[in-house]
Amino acid sequence: MRGLSLQRKLKSLFYVTLTGTGAYAFISVYKNDEKFYKNVLMPAVHVLEPEDSHKLGIIISKYRLIPRPNYTDPEALKTTLFGKVFQNPIGIAAGFDKHAEAVLGLRDIGFGFIEVGSVTPKPQPGNSKPRVFRLPEDRAVINRYGFNSEGHQVVYERLNHIKINESCDRIVGVNLGKNKTSEDPVGDYVVGIKKLGPVADYLVINVSSPNTPGLRAMQSKDVLKKLLKSAVETRDSLPQDSKPPLLLKLAPDLSSEELRDVVDVIKRKDTKVDGLIICNTTVGRPEFLVNSRVRDEVGGLSGKPLKGSSTRMIQDVYRLTKGKIPIIGVGGVFTGEDAYEKIKAGASVIQIYTSLVYEGPPIVTKIKKELTQLLAADGYRNISEAVGADLK
Numbered sequence: 001m002r003g004l005s006l007q008r009k010l011k012s013l014f015y016v017t018l019t020g021t022g023a024y025a026f027i028s029v030y031k032n033d034e035k036f037y038k039n040v041l042m043p044a045v046h047v048l049e050p051e052d053s054h055k056l057g058i059i060i061s062k063y064r065l066i067p068r069p070n071y072t073d074p075e076a077l078k079t080t081l082f083g084k085v086f087q088n089p090i091g092i093a094a095g096f097d098k099h100a101e102a103v104l105g106l107r108d109i110g111f112g113f114i115e116v117g118s119v120t121p122k123p124q125p126g127n128s129k130p131r132v133f134r135l136p137e138d139r140a141v142i143n144r145y146g147f148n149s150e151g152h153q154v155v156y157e158r159l160n161h162i163k164i165n166e167s168c169d170r171i172v173g174v175n176l177g178k179n180k181t182s183e184d185p186v187g188d189y190v191v192g193i194k195k196l197g198p199v200a201d202y203l204v205i206n207v208s209s210p211n212t213p214g215l216r217a218m219q220s221k222d223v224l225k226k227l228l229k230s231a232v233e234t235r236d237s238l239p240q241d242s243k244p245p246l247l248l249k250l251a252p253d254l255s256s257e258e259l260r261d262v263v264d265v266i267k268r269k270d271t272k273v274d275g276l277i278i279c280n281t282t283v284g285r286p287e288f289l290v291n292s293r294v295r296d297e298v299g300g301l302s303g304k305p306l307k308g309s310s311t312r313m314i315q316d317v318y319r320l321t322k323g324k325i326p327i328i329g330v331g332g333v334f335t336g337e338d339a340y341e342k343i344k345a346g347a348s349v350i351q352i353y354t355s356l357v358y359e360g361p362p363i364v365t366k367i368k369k370e371l372t373q374l375l376a377a378d379g380y381r382n383i384s385e386a387v388g389a390d391l392k
């Protein structure tokens with residue numbers, strides 16, 4: 001009898017603990033508790049393979065299952081770029097929502113702008129799996145997705161649906177890639193501009209992903225001139241109300257000479273872009289990486305190890321362009337301080353990806369809060385006043 005009652009007591013204790021843990025987890029998720037996400041939930045999600053956790057993140061965002069943070073963007077974070085109002089300067093970088101499935105969920109999380117893609121003209125499967133690897137000790141990721149894409153038509157339909165049926169007060173950019181076996185790479189970008197220009201707040205010519213053979217060579221002077229000439233002409237031929245700004249996304253692995261060449265090209269009237277995204281993932285493997293298990297996987301490295309080189313590149317380009325071409329700064333941003341460093345180096349707005357992988361959605365509000373405090377502490381009334389402050 002006594003044995004049975006002990007068993008019953010233990011059972012009750014187990015259920016009480018389970019219910020308590022469940023309630024705690026529910027409340028923590030509901031309250032967007034940063035520490036709970038960072039120390040409990042995201043490590044639990046990381047039991048899955050990296051690509052499966054990415055898929056889970058997309059499903060959760062697509063069905064808008066994440067509670068909206070109880071936070072209103074302050075006026076100090078509002079900024080205007082390419083004549084468009086950004087409610088806040090923190091965007092989700094290309095590669096997370098490749099097929100435009102999760103735009104509204106990402107808006108709910110608090111992003112000020114959402115860049116979908118990269119999108120290729122025809123659907124293509126990308127590289128074989130596994131093709132994403134985590135380096136948790138380094139707060140980094142290596143990926144070689146290779147532009148897995150559902151193609152222009154599907155992405156067009158999804159964005160057009162949002163444009164017609166939803167009121168989305170966030171900027172939505174589209175990042176364009178090319179098909180792996182395309183015989184006319186410039187043509188791939190031209191059809192992308194025609195097809196997706198009318199549903200995009202801005203378009204990105206992405207010639208900097210390391211996982212499509214020959215793509216990064218399109219950053220070389222003569223090829224870039226030819227590409228941008230066609231791209232600018234095509235964009236200019238679109239109807240007035242659907243002429244999006246054109247941006248170019250650069251690789252962090254360009255030499256100083258190559259970078260100067262790029263800047264020369266983008267300043268010329270017939271090949272001028274409206275902005276730059278600095279930067280994509282790197283094929284480099286810094287000495288200081290701790291992880292030895294996956295560091296030598298082929299692909300692009302993102303996250304904390306990219307932070308310093310990305311910020312230096314922003315600074316170099318801001319100097320070379322005399323601050324006349326707006327920069328979207330991306331690479332290793334985990335805190336408001338990281339974002340602020342990039343802004344003072346010359347970025348007008350910021351994107352994140354890898355920090356979201358490790359810290360989950362609360363990181364967006366965390367960065368915005370910290371950035372607001374840093375701006376106020378330095379006496380800036382608005383983020384735009386701090387752009388390039390380090391070089392003034």
Ligand SMILES: Cc1cc2nc3c(=O)[nH]c(=O)nc-3n(C[C@H](O)[C@H](O)[C@H](O)COP(=O)(O)O)c2cc1C
Pocket residue numbers: 093094095096098117118132141143145147175206209249279280281302303304306330331332333351352353354355
């Ligand atoms: C898994 C993964 C997939 C990515 N896919 C793309 C892509 O399709 N197109 C692109 O321009 N950049 C892509 N990127 C690069 C990011 O947009 C960003 O430039 C880079 O990760 C640096 O930012 P982060 O350190 O905040 O991640 C990808 C990055 C990751 C981690």
